[in-house]
Amino acid sequence: MDNFLIYEEIHKRDSCIVYRGRIKRSIDFVMIYCVDKFKRHELSNLVRLMYELDHSNVMKFREWYETTNHLWLVMDLCDGGSLKSIIQADGSLPETSIRTIGVHICQGLYYLHQQDIIFCDLNPEKVIVSDGSNIFKLANMTLSRMKGENLQAIFDETYDNYLDDVYRGKERPKAQTENNFYTAPEILRGAEYSVTSDLWSLGCILYEMFAGRQLYDERNANKLTQKILNDRFVLPMARGSAKPSIEFASLLQGLLVKEPAKRLDWPGILTHPFWTGQLSYLVRPQTGAAIKKSVNQNETHDRPPLSSRLATTDRPESNVSFSLSCTKTSIQIAQQNKTDETDGNKTHRNDYSSINTHEQSTSFGGETIERLRKMLFSKAELQPTTIVENKTIQKTLPFKFENKLLPFQLGKCKNLLVDSFI
DSSP states (O other), X not given: OTTEEEEEEEEEOSSXXXXXXXXXXXXXEEEEEEEEGGGHHHHHHHHXXXXXXOBTTBOOEEEEEEOSSXXXXXXXXXXXXXXXXXXXXXXXXXXXXXHHHHHHHHHHHHXXXXXXXXXXXXXXXXXXXXXXTTEEEEOOOTTOEETTOOHHHHHHHHHHHTTTTTOTTOOOOOSSOSOGGGOOHHXXXXXXOOHHHHXXXXXXXXXXXXXXXXXXXXXXXXXXXXXXXXXXXXXXXXXXXOOOOXXXXXXXXXXXXXXXXXXXXXXXXXXXXXXXXXXXXXXXXXHHHHHHHHHTTTOOOOOOOGGGTOOOOSSTTXXXXXXXOOSOOHXXXXXXXXXXXXXXXXXXXXXXHHHHHHHHXXXXXXXXXXXXXXXXXXXXXXXXXXXXXXXXXXXXXXOOOOGGGSSSXXXXXXXHHHHHHO
């Protein structure tokens, strides 16, 4: 942590304190999380999923550190509060604000689903706002997972590996949310988390922003489960008995369907009239989806082991840092392909590339290309040598000033200068 300055405390919980910080010798402000070590399973899962992600509506992971008693997580600064705090302060929001916030949430969630990541625990507390920029971001992906992944098995492995060091006397962690207000009915029936279960949670958030209360406001866990499974959906009423618009009511009715197969999917969401076309740019043609599928066909979702990316120390609260690999990942390759698809000059660029490839294949033989490569590169160029005491570098001779070399007498010039001032 020697590279950071810690300022005031932003938020505090039983096992976590969030500080506002700054990277030294810069004006780059960040959020620094100080987390107890018995939360290692959640934090390591968050890092495993987030270190490759890069989207304006998903909180950006920077780096993390381990000291004797704590894990330190450095993220982008988002100290404007959560969506939950906004709803609690205002009670309910107008549809114009719901549309703005909803667009940000949809953009971030759609991006995660494109990377085959299921959020699993989406709720207003995990939607935070960047102070000053008014950008809402998805955060705290401790219970998220890759599509089809068994998160409980990952938690169990972390627990077993650190049983003596971290989890002594602690219960085995469970990979499930304690906040069922936003849990889809199929999850309560025992199904696996999926894209459609995340979309149910999205509908619950939109409902709460308008009504100022949760979809099923029941504190008893058993009664809450029964309401989610059995109660018929009723359109919300805002304060002052305001009714939702036809477009917003249609969106809620499409998302809050108890049968996941009948629930509104991403194409229907992105093109829904409630968004007034703000999300239509995300709708890709079939060719784009096919290209993405071909790029990711051999992609693996195995992440590098966290032990290779997190340094440890036995010194009390000593600061040990590590850096993540900066090589381009499969996600970034897929993103590059998406960018190429939307480029207006795609056809011309592909034609130009094919012409160049044809010319190279017909004009140069294998031996010619090999000779050119030897002329351009050599092994010696890849062997750096130190500048100090390098005899091949000629030292510049020191400059020596001599009066005799001047084309005039220095003494007479001095007298002329004195006379001119007098």
